[in-house]
Amino acid sequence: MIDSPGVAVFLIACAGFTSFVTTTLGIGGGVMLIAIMAQVLPAEIIIPVHGIVQLGSNASRTLMAWRSIDWSVIGAFVPGAVLGALAGSFVIVSLPPAYLYLTIAGFTLLLCWGPKIPQIALGRTGTMAAGGLTTFLTLFAGATGPLVGAFVRQKHTDKFITVATFAAAMSVQHLLKIFVFQFAGFDVRPWILLTLAMIASGAFGTWIGFKLLRRVSDHHFGLVFKVILTLLAGRLIWQAVA
Numbered sequence: 001m002i003d004s005p006g007v008a009v010f011l012i013a014c015a016g017f018t019s020f021v022t023t024t025l026g027i028g029g030g031v032m033l034i035a036i037m038a039q040v041l042p043a044e045i046i047i048p049v050h051g052i053v054q055l056g057s058n059a060s061r062t063l064m065a066w067r068s069i070d071w072s073v074i075g076a077f078v079p080g081a082v083l084g085a086l087a088g089s090f091v092i093v094s095l096p097p098a099y100l101y102l103t104i105a106g107f108t109l110l111l112c113w114g115p116k117i118p119q120i121a122l123g124r125t126g127t128m129a130a131g132g133l134t135t136f137l138t139l140f141a142g143a144t145g146p147l148v149g150a151f152v153r154q155k156h157t158d159k160f161i162t163v164a165t166f167a168a169a170m171s172v173q174h175l176l177k178i179f180v181f182q183f184a185g186f187d188v189r190p191w192i193l194l195t196l197a198m199i200a201s202g203a204f205g206t207w208i209g210f211k212l213l214r215r216v217s218d219h220h221f222g223l224v225f226k227v228i229l230t231l232l233a234g235r236l237i238w239q240a241v242a
Helices: 005-025 029-040 043-064 071-089 097-113 124-141 145-155 159-183 189-213 218-241
Strands: none
Touching: 005 029, 005 043, 005 189, 005 218, 029 043, 029 145, 029 218, 043 124, 043 159, 043 189, 071 124, 071 159, 097 145, 097 218, 124 145, 124 159, 145 159, 145 218, 159 189, 159 218
C-alpha cells in the first residue's frame, strides 16, 4: 500500500499516459510503466501489480477494438500461453533477470530487423510456441510486450489489427500471470484501490489513443512501431548489463 497520495496520483496519471502511448504507437506503454513503477514501488510487488494494471489496460483496448482482432492468432496463442504459465509457476524464483532481458531483447531485434519469419513459423504451431515462451518469460521479467508485439507485427501490417490482436494476446498473458502470482501467495487486496484507479485511467488513455490512431497511416505506424521496439530492446540490454 502507498502512503503518499502524491505518488498514487502520479502512478494513476502514468497509467493513463502509457495506455495512450501503446494505443497510438502500438507498443511501449507497458515497458514504460514498469520502469516508472520500479522507481516508487517495492521490488517484490512490481511485476504482479503491473500485471493487474496491464490486464485492465489491454482488456479495455481489446473491448474497444474487438472487431479488428485476428481471432485465429488468439486461438493459437492461448494454449501456448497456458502451458508457459504452468511451466513458469514451478520455477518462479529461479532465473536471473539479466538473462531474461537479453533473451527478450535479442528475439525482439531479430523479429524487427532480421529476415522475415517463414510462414510455417507464423502458423498455429509457431504462434503457440510464441505464446508459451513469452508467457513463461513475463513471469520473471514482466517486459515481454515488445516480443509479443514484434511477433504480431510479423503477421499483420494493418495498424488496427496489430493493436487489437496485440492487446488481446497481452490480456491473456497478464491474466495468466495474475493467477500464477496468486498461487504463489501474492495478496492483491492492499493494492486494489490503486490498481482500479490505474485501470480506469488506462481505459481513458486508450480511448484518447484510438482517436489519434485513426489519423496515422499504416506506413508511418509500422516505421514508428519498429523504432520503438528497437529502443525498448536497447533498454532491456542496458538493464541486463547494468
